[in-house]
Amino acid sequence: MIQLLLRRLFLGLITIGLVSGIIFVSVEALPGDSCTAFLEREAEGKRLENCRNDLGLNRPAAVRYFDWAGRALQGDFGVSANGTKSIADMVGTRLRNSLVLALASLIIGIPLAIFLGIVTALWRDRQLDLWISTIAIFAMTIPEFVSATVLILIFSVWLGWLPGIVIAPAHAPISQLLPEVILPIIAISMVMTAHMLRMVRTSVIEVMASDYVQMARLKGVPYWQMVFRHVLPNALLPAINVIALTVAWLLGGVVVIEVVFNYPGLGRLMIDAISDRDLPVVQAIALILALIYVGVNLSADLLTMIANPRLRTLHTRKS
């Protein structure tokens, strides 16, 4: 099992290495560079050359890649293209803000999805299941910018209960941010919960139909004991990887929500950086997103391995 884990870790590292290369090359392939973006119309002749010299842009691409990757490894992403702010600082606060949003959504979304998934599966095809499942399908199909706008319309414009946009600055303490992000959290967890709920429901139904659940019944195991001992541990195993996928989706979903609510997170920073052609920032964010993606999937694999006796006992025992 350790071997399997090390192999996954190794593959994860390779993935990140490749991703960093691809990010670098694709940014490189875009017409223009940081200097042409910064200098705009004055980007010609001596000025351009000086700027490129200052930023080290006239060195060979390979050298620049390893320079960038090496520094990134140490947490130093350089300075932004307008030459003043440290990217690490800038991205750091934004990352914190995005994580607040994402984690809050997960803390609400995952337990809710598991609970509702189990409820709908156990009371399959009853009124309750039909209602919850119908709502879930709606939540899944409506794009999050639409649901976010509707939420703002209802809770902020009509009822006036919650702020419609976030006005706190990026570096505000979490205590100040939290009350303002309730609507974004609701918007994100709605879609996420719906996806996971459907998955948990299917998985529970499948396990309920298995031979071992029938056997448990015919062994005289009381219903709820059967659900908790025989059904759930087996039904939630496949859910772990779906949750990981949902978390990965969250990274993308968060961008849209952040823009709608004007939330100072990583997503909005990326949109701004792209429109400003602040390439070092774009590179840094892309790399961080890739890291999170790989990290989440790796932890999901690890969790599955711990929870699944079939994988846990791999290579360790033979009868």
Place this chain on the structure above:
Amino acid sequence: MTAPVTTAPVSPAPLIEIEDLSIGFTSRSGATLPILRNIDLTINEGETVGLVGESGSGKSTLALAMMGYLKGGLRVLNGATSFRDRNTFELSTQELEQIRGGELALIPQNAGQSLTPTLRIGAQIGEALKLHSRIEEADCPARVIELLSQVRLPDPEQLVERYPHELSGGQQQRVAIAMALAGEPDALLLDEPTTGLDVTTQAHVLELLRDLAANTGTAMVYVSHDLGAIARVSDRIVVMYAGEIVLEGNSRQVLRTPVHPYARGLLASIPKLADARLPVAMDGRPPSPGGTGAGCAFADRCALAEARCRAEQPLLQKAQGGQTVRCHLQEEVAHLAMPASATAERTSIPDRTPSVLDLDDVAISYARPGLLDQILGRQSNATPTVDNISIAIRKGETIGLIGESGSGKSTILKAIAGLLPTKNGKITFGSNEALHSNVDKRSNDQLRRIQLIFQNPDDSLNPRHTIAEILAQPLRLYFGLTGDDLRARSEELLERVRLGAHYLERLPSQLSGGEKQRVAVARAFAADPELVLCDEVTSALDVSVQAAVLELLKQLQEDQGTTYLFVSHDLAVVRALADRVAVLYQGRLCEIGPAERVYALPSHPYTEVLLGAVLEPDPDTAPVLTAEDVVELSPVANGCSFQRRCPRRLGAICDSTTPPLQSDDKGHAIRCHIPREELLALQSQDHAQGDATSPRLTQPGL
């Protein structure tokens, strides 16, 4: 000779009573279709009853109904079932939970899938104990271990910590038995408990169940399609057909002189070890639920049926020898001779016949080199799954490959078909045509001449293609047939497998299991092959259907001179069809020779063990169990592959040296360190000492 099973109590008290029970479901068209019809059955205390029938006869539904359990969609249409005078279907949930697993326990068909994968063995048995026995919580672990030793599992202390997937099939089945015994039940329901186990494992599990019944006085209801297994464990046999009980009587009577024509047909369709002839097939197929008319459900398949049989439903009535039978003509049936096979003994294939296919020292390995090994160009040095196989297959003969699961039978077929690369050795086709080990690199003609038929036609026939499309593929590919020619040839092929041209437009899902397998046979023969590889082709079929498919294969061979390589775990089936047999153990050849010699004089200790474990539908035979039924895992043992289980093990030489091939002038060869004559002498010595009806159980160690 004594009766096969222990005697029932002197004045039997009824334990389970089923009265006029009908169970059915509502079809999509709204009609009520019965699965069980008017079942009357009483199970007495301490009695073992065998419930036998083919798939769809309702036997499992009946067994589960005894526990008050109905599968999804089913409901009780009529009648009742009671356990100790309590109506099972009227009990409260709590009362049912008390009875299930307590007084009435189930041993499921597939223990591997019936044990919860995320719970340790100890926890699962402990759960049953806590629910159904009064012992103190603290004494549970000790009792679990006691139960595990009672079902003769080795190292119970270690086993409680294991998960189900870490156990072999036989061990899982024993765990399921231990779990059922936890509640000290008055009756055990066994739903095909040994189906899917290897012959030796099956024989051991059945002996265990017999001993349990004898020692604990537990009543048993044994559900199976396998009359051999039923014969071994039951006092009384109940034969079911199309949801009805058609015959009931004591085991000896039912197995020797059944008075129902269906039971007679069923017995005749079972291939027997001692009989080299093909079993007699039964025509037709059972009616689907609701498909029975006013008369007898078996009338359409019955050779004796008269007008009365089709018009009037027969009632259960007393018949000769205390049997109860549902047949108008039972008296005529009782006077008829048992159906016997009409096929003649086959002519043997001369030794000098040129071979179609030569396997020369073939080794096959599933181990694929890792990425690093590939980069460094290293060869994997894992022991190959199959090794050292040399067989020459002669034109027009049938070679049977036998062995337990994991013996490499199917692996060899796949390698010949080019689906698995060989690691060593060569496969020569025809006179001297080397066969490439990759199917993509073989010529079209080579592909045509070797065809493969799979075990399960549900998987091997594309469910979205009509039979016409399925047959057209080889015809178009190999012969370029189109239009009317194609159609004519397809029809001809269907005729040859005894299906009419009207099947062409059907989809596989509209055919019965036997019909589908006939289509698979037709597809193979569409290529006009020289060699047909048959991989467990009858294993998924009911016995009566199996007999018909065997007959078909035999007929086709006689007409076209085709050569078969026939893989099966069922030794009796191979006996019925094969000219020569090769016995495999863990991918190594143990014995090869003419079928009549190998079956009559099994020389290799493994062949002896294997043949000894076969169960026959005969109350007077008992399996001879000499070796432990431990499933060996990889790697294969050094020296002789069978040394770890061999009852005749010599010593160090078996561990270190691959045994030499000893062959005689009849083409009968074995791989063993002990000289053949000595092995045969040892066998007759054993027979002289032991009573053949009492199996000798050796202590199953690890």
